[in-house]
Amino acid sequence: MTTQGGCHCGNIRYQLSADPFDADYCHCLDCQKTTGAPFGAWMDFKVDEITWLGAPIKEYASSDSIRRGFCPDCGCTLSYRSTQYPDYLTLSICSLDDASGISPKYHIHTQRQQPWLKISDNCPRYLRCRSEG
Template sequence: MTTNNIILTGGCLCGALRYQTTAQPFDSDHCHCTVCQKSTGAAVGSWMDFKRVQVTWIQGQVTEYASSDTIRRGFCHLCGSTLSYRSTDYPDYYTLSITSLDDANQVQPKYHIHTASAVSWLVIDDELPRYANARSSD
């Protein structure tokens, strides 16, 4: 892969893990579910979706935690940074944390999901669509 093909780069807090993508994400969102809240340590997780072949780990590999039968959440085993999310039901897709990008301003979420689980003290002050649950179920 030449540097001309690299679109986005990112990694964990300590620098042990680095990735690059060969495309812009095909989707992106803010997730307010309680599992994202617990796994990220934040009120909301902001995610971007790619085809699996568009993401390459160029340094290190994520450690994955099975947060359910089909969901794997990836993090750095050294610094604990939340980096990835994937469903074993959809092996051709891979989700990365937007804030793990070297420049998180390169990708903007398109909507909010699981707002029924949003913390009451967080004020959402944008015009993005909101879904009480997953986008496909509303």
């Protein structure tokens, strides 16, 4: 059985050939704005583990080195990509057809966490990105 996912309207689809090598909750303001939620839930892959099906994803530069991907028809947030790491791509966990098997392992950018959001899991928390603590 192949793992697949896509956007809300179904025009953009993808197929995965591997499990993600990492997954996180991101509380940065950009993730809050682009998802319309208090955090993004992301999973990381090598680019060659993802096959795009259907319509092409649309990307925009949210900063000098970051590209965020979405469906130009329904607006669904799908991907996050750093031009500094061209061999990797991050996908929205909930864009999977069945997201129940993927659990984020940690929280990043918690200095931007909404004060009304109470987190009760035991995942590690980092004020910035994981490498900065």
